[in-house]
Amino acid sequence: MKEFLKETQPIFYRILEKSFKENKKTHAFLLVGDHTDDIATFIAQSYICHEDTLACETCDNCIRIKEGLYPDMIVCDGKESSIKKSDIDHIQEEFVKSSVENNGKVYILKNIDNATTQAMNSLLKFLEEPVEEVYAILTTKNINKVLPTIQSRCQVIKLLPESKHSLELKLKNEGVDEEDSMVLPHLFDSIEECNEYKDSELYFDVKNYVFYFIEDLYMKPSDLLINLQINLGKKYKKNKEAYALFLNLLVLGMRDMFHVKHSIPVLFVKHKEFFEKMPEDGKILQKIEIILEYAERLNNNVNLALLLDGMVYKVLKGV
Structure with a gap:
C-alpha cells in the first residue's frame, strides 16, 4: 500500500509521511473518494506500527489491524447499516478504558454520510475534545452529506479517482498475473469488478x-x-x-x-x-x-x- 499511495496519491502520501515523521499526527482524517477502505486501514496501521515512519504492513500489529483482530480498534460501516448514536457511544465508552496494547486506539467510521443526525452530533462532541492517543478515520463518497462542523475538525483528504494505472498497481500488488493486471483495468472501472473477474x-x-x-x-x-x-x-x-x-x-x-x-x-x-x-x-x-x-x-x-x-x-x- 505504501508504494501504491506514492504512485497514485502522491500529495496525500507526502502529507501523511511528513506529519508522522515530525510526530504531528492528525487526530482525525476524513477521506473522500470511492475506494477508501485500504487507505483507511493503512492509516490505522501507521498510527499503531512502530517499525517504520508509516506502516511496515508486515509486523504483528499491522497484520492484526488488516485482519480486523486488533483489540484497540473499532470499525463501523454505514454501508451495512446506518451509523447510530449508540455506535458512537460504544466507541467513547470503550476508549475511556485503558488501552489493551498501549499503542493508541483507532476507530474507523466508513461511509460516515450514512449516519443518523444524533450520531453525527455525538461524534462532533467526541471530535471537539480529542483524547490523546485516540485517532479517528472517517470515510465518505459524498462530502456534502457530512456536517461542515465535522469536516472542520478533521483533516479532509480528497483522494484522486482511481486510474487504470492505479488499478493495475493494485492488481499486481495482489499477485495477479502481469498481463491480466494490465488488461482488466481496461475492461472495468473498479478494483471490485476486476477482482470479481480475475480468477x-x-x-x-x-x-x-x-x-x-x-x-x-x-x-x-x-x-x-x-x-x-x-x-x-x-x-x-x-x-x-x-x-x-x-x-x-x-x-x-x-x-x-x-x-x-x-x-x-x-x-x-x-x-x-x-x-x-x-x-x-x-x-x-x-x-x-x-x-x-x-x-x-x-x-x-x-x-x-x-x-x-x-x-x-x-x-x-x-x-
Whole structure:
C-alpha cells in the first residue's frame, strides 16, 4: 500500500509521511473518494506500527489491524447499516478504558454520510475534545452529506479517482498475473469488478476465444465463424455478459495487433510474439470500428447469435 499511495496519491502520501515523521499526527482524517477502505486501514496501521515512519504492513500489529483482530480498534460501516448514536457511544465508552496494547486506539467510521443526525452530533462532541492517543478515520463518497462542523475538525483528504494505472498497481500488488493486471483495468472501472473477474472461468475462457478468433481471422478465415459458434456460441449461448466481454476483449486484442506493428507497448504482454506473427492489416482500424459498433448493439434487445454472425460477416467482407 505504501508504494501504491506514492504512485497514485502522491500529495496525500507526502502529507501523511511528513506529519508522522515530525510526530504531528492528525487526530482525525476524513477521506473522500470511492475506494477508501485500504487507505483507511493503512492509516490505522501507521498510527499503531512502530517499525517504520508509516506502516511496515508486515509486523504483528499491522497484520492484526488488516485482519480486523486488533483489540484497540473499532470499525463501523454505514454501508451495512446506518451509523447510530449508540455506535458512537460504544466507541467513547470503550476508549475511556485503558488501552489493551498501549499503542493508541483507532476507530474507523466508513461511509460516515450514512449516519443518523444524533450520531453525527455525538461524534462532533467526541471530535471537539480529542483524547490523546485516540485517532479517528472517517470515510465518505459524498462530502456534502457530512456536517461542515465535522469536516472542520478533521483533516479532509480528497483522494484522486482511481486510474487504470492505479488499478493495475493494485492488481499486481495482489499477485495477479502481469498481463491480466494490465488488461482488466481496461475492461472495468473498479478494483471490485476486476477482482470479481480475475480468477473467473468466464474471463479466461473468453480471453482464449479472442486469440482463437484473431488466429482464425488472419490464418484460417474460412473456419472463423464455425469455430466461434462452437466455442463462445455453444458454451455461452444466451449469456449477454460473455458476449460483451468477448467483444471488449477483442477490441483490446485487435488494438494490440495494430500497436505491435507500430512499436507501441501492448496490453497482452504474454502474447506479443503471437501478434507479431500475424500479417500486416491495412484495414485493421476499420475492423476495430466494426467490433465497437456491434459491442454497442448489445445494449439493445438483440439475438446474440445473429449479432455475432453479423459482426463476423462485416469483419470478413464489409471493409
